[in-house]
Amino acid sequence: MRAYLDCYPCFVRQALTAARMAGADESQRWSVLRRTLEMLQSFDLTATPPEIGTVIHRIVREDVGDGDPYVEVKAASTSEALHMYPRLREMASEADDPLDVAIRLSIAGNIIDFGLGDRHDFDLWNTVDRVLAQPFAVDDRPAFFDALEKADEVLYLADNAGETVFDRVLIELLEVPVVYVVKGGPVLNDAVYEDAVAAGLDQVAEIIDNGAATPGTIVQFCSDDFQERFAKAEMIIAKGQGNYETLSEAGPRVFNLLQVKCPVIARDIGKPVGSIVLKQATESIQSR
Amino acid sequence: MRAYLDCYPCFVRQALTAARMAGADESQRWSVLRRTLEMLQSFDLTATPPEIGTVIHRIVREDVGDGDPYVEVKAASTSEALHMYPRLREMASEADDPLDVAIRLSIAGNIIDFGLGDRHDFDLWNTVDRVLAQPFAVDDRPAFFDALEKADEVLYLADNAGETVFDRVLIELLEVPVVYVVKGGPVLNDAVYEDAVAAGLDQVAEIIDNGAATPGTIVQFCSDDFQERFAKAEMIIAKGQGNYETLSEAGPRVFNLLQVKCPVIARDIGKPVGSIVLKQATESIQSR
Numbered sequence: 001m002r003a004y005l006d007c008y009p010c011f012v013r014q015a016l017t018a019a020r021m022a023g024a025d026e027s028q029r030w031s032v033l034r035r036t037l038e039m040l041q042s043f044d045l046t047a048t049p050p051e052i053g054t055v056i057h058r059i060v061r062e063d064v065g066d067g068d069p070y071v072e073v074k075a076a077s078t079s080e081a082l083h084m085y086p087r088l089r090e091m092a093s094e095a096d097d098p099l100d101v102a103i104r105l106s107i108a109g110n111i112i113d114f115g116l117g118d119r120h121d122f123d124l125w126n127t128v129d130r131v132l133a134q135p136f137a138v139d140d141r142p143a144f145f146d147a148l149e150k151a152d153e154v155l156y157l158a159d160n161a162g163e164t165v166f167d168r169v170l171i172e173l174l175e176v177p178v179v180y181v182v183k184g185g186p187v188l189n190d191a192v193y194e195d196a197v198a199a200g201l202d203q204v205a206e207i208i209d210n211g212a213a214t215p216g217t218i219v220q221f222c223s224d225d226f227q228e229r230f231a232k233a234e235m236i237i238a239k240g241q242g243n244y245e246t247l248s249e250a251g252p253r254v255f256n257l258l259q260v261k262c263p264v265i266a267r268d269i270g271k272p273v274g275s276i277v278l279k280q281a282t283e284s285i286q287s288r
Numbered sequence: 289m290r291a292y293l294d295c296y297p298c299f300v301r302q303a304l305t306a307a308r309m310a311g312a313d314e315s316q317r318w319s320v321l322r323r324t325l326e327m328l329q330s331f332d333l334t335a336t337p338p339e340i341g342t343v344i345h346r347i348v349r350e351d352v353g354d355g356d357p358y359v360e361v362k363a364a365s366t367s368e369a370l371h372m373y374p375r376l377r378e379m380a381s382e383a384d385d386p387l388d389v390a391i392r393l394s395i396a397g398n399i400i401d402f403g404l405g406d407r408h409d410f411d412l413w414n415t416v417d418r419v420l421a422q423p424f425a426v427d428d429r430p431a432f433f434d435a436l437e438k439a440d441e442v443l444y445l446a447d448n449a450g451e452t453v454f455d456r457v458l459i460e461l462l463e464v465p466v467v468y469v470v471k472g473g474p475v476l477n478d479a480v481y482e483d484a485v486a487a488g489l490d491q492v493a494e495i496i497d498n499g500a501a502t503p504g505t506i507v508q509f510c511s512d513d514f515q516e517r518f519a520k521a522e523m524i525i526a527k528g529q530g531n532y533e534t535l536s537e538a539g540p541r542v543f544n545l546l547q548v549k550c551p552v553i554a555r556d557i558g559k560p561v562g563s564i565v566l567k568q569a570t571e572s573i574q575s576r
Contacts, residue, residue, distance in 0.1 A: 005321060006304065008325075009300040009304070030293065040325050041322050041326055
């Protein structure tokens with residue numbers, strides 16, 4: 001999905017939020033702002049939002065400094081989700097259709113997202129209740145179940161820290177082995193290796209990183225090793241908006257699981273903000 | 289009040305909204321976006337938000353075309369407010385303190401604002417109820433009443449169409465003659481001469497325009513005639529956020545009446561979004 005015009009105010013906001021989270025002083029914030037404005041002016045119009053986001057986060061690293069500004073926020077999200085974990089697991093196992101409930105829980109966890117603004121108060125239990133009761137706005141579950149039955153292995157592209165715990169509940173119910181893919185370096189509150197281990201994903205999956213510190217999955221920016229596994233994968237579960245933005249046209253092996261949290265993605269999918277989506281990717285572009 | 293860092297995402301959004309309202313096609317919208325990004329990058333850091341907004345609206349006029357894109361929106365706001373007018377007038381005249389109620393009604397009308405986003409659903413009666421009951425977050429009413437008693441004439445700087453009708457209720461209760469100042473050309477949904485006449489302001493005040501098509505009141509951009517009247521005025525009532533942004537430091541003759549509708553102004557005033565404010569301007573800058 002290429003960036004829409006309405007993404008641009010959000011890019012500027014993201015640059016300011018990322019600079020602030022990285023501890024930028026006033027003059028560093030102005031520098032990040034100006035470089036972002038300059039970059040946005042000249043950027044390729046066919047770029048996806050995470051491609052542009054990648055440059056924004058590079059500017060912040062260059063102007064403010066390296067490190068993982070979201071490390072505490074991520075630890076808090078993981079800890080909160082781990083407190084919920086026993087009950088979440090019970091909810092799935094006691095359900096008439098455990099897999100359906102676990103898919104929904106994994107989508108519920110996608111509400112955790114610090115890329116959207118300054119909101120730090122995700123009401124996780126309310127979100128769980130809503131997502132368990134809500135109809136799918138896009139429902140490719142039949143194709144999803146079909147692919148699950150045929151696959152010998154699933155590549156599971158993680159999104160945010162904390163959401164990882166919700167993914168774990170789903171992965172525990174899958175009969176097929178899962179390779180859980182995290183980011184190669186810190187970007188926003190996206191899970192890196194340590195975040196996935198802290199959430200216990202090492203107990204249910206092989207964890208690898210994609211070699212890239214970008215939002216979503218920009219395949220050509222990832223490590224050779226990841227690109228090879230991506231190319232060979234029979235089935236790919238891609239969590240969250242960033243992975244939708246980068247992989248919505250990556251072909252029918254890819255299933256995007258997400259909550260619609262921004263108006264631009266809502267328009268692209270044709271469903272309102274708040275929708276829950278399980279969508280098989282189309283084929284128009286192999287991967288971006 | 290100079291523009292803050294957090295104004296910049298909003299400037300980009302305003303450029304896109306103004307282009308859309310002016311009927312821009314996709315390529316014109318991209319052109320407006322790019323020119324806005326370029327302009328923002330190089331703009332004077334001490335500029336007020338309306339000074340930057342003025343350049344945005346100039347870009348839209350150059351790229352998309354002249355005219356008054358908000359003409360229908362303004363007519364609808366005026367018509368809705370005129371339907372409320374008899375009851376508003378009654379509410380003030382029947383009150384124990386008619387002037388206090390009329391001041392609050394004038395502030396309630398400030399909720400009408402198409403510069404903030406795509407919201408077109410102002411719940412005017414609910415706003416009236418809220419503002420009548422709400423304590424002032426900044427309350428310079430004593431100085432305001434004092435100035436009213438001493439002034440031989442009041443310069444009343446209008447804000448948006450529709451809000452004009454709420455101003456009319458206040459002006460009818462003032463014993464001192466009022467000069468009602470509208471914009472010299474269309475910008476957002478700010479009232480121009482025709483809008484003020486449609487709202488019946490010609491029945492209660494002398495209407496003049498300030499010679500400028502800018503948000504707020506950027507005195508040095510206004511006509512010589514207006515600048516002269518502004519310089520001589522004993523008391524100036526300045527409605528809305530744009531006039532706060534441009535005149536909050538224009539000296540104690542100026543009284544800003546507004547609702548706080550954006551987080552940046554909330555921070556500048558030190559009061560939360562949703563506050564109602566009657567604030568005497570400080571003196572640090574004579575006028576911007």
